[in-house]
Amino acid sequence: MIALETAPKVAVAPARSVTTVEQVIKGLRAMVRALFNRRHLAELNDMTDRELLDIGLVRGDLTTVMHMPLHVDPTTQLGKLAQERSQIMSAARHVC
Structure with a gap:
């Protein structure tokens, strides 16, 4: 008897690929x-x-965010800008 014949069979789930239609829908939702x-x-x-x-x-x-491409979410960018400014101001307070 060969060892490979006694090895348990493992079922492998097929990988789910994202279809082009799903990618387009996701892109349209983001836009x-x-x-x-x-x-x-x-x-x-x-x-x-x-x-x-x-x-x-x-x-x-x-x-700044008004001049970004239309597909860029301005609220996300504004949040990043506000957070960066907050970190800079916090670091400046600790220096003095």
């Missing part, structure tokens, strides 16, 4: 979400500079 969130930039643009600073943004941040 719609980005465009929807881009509409909220107008609301942020109506805020005063002090109000923007309260949420960790400056007016230049709004301008």
Whole structure:
């Protein structure tokens, strides 16, 4: 008897590949979400500079994300900018 004949049989689940249709749908959802969130930039643009600073943004941040490609979600980018600014300000407070 050969050892390979006695080895247990292991069922391997077939790998599920992402279809092109699923990729297109995912991309369209991301684009719609980005465009929807881009509409909220107008609301942020109506805020005063002090109000923007309260949420960790400056007016230049709004301008920066407005000039990004349409498929980029501006709210994600604004969140990153605010977080980076917060980290810089926190580090500056610890220096003094």
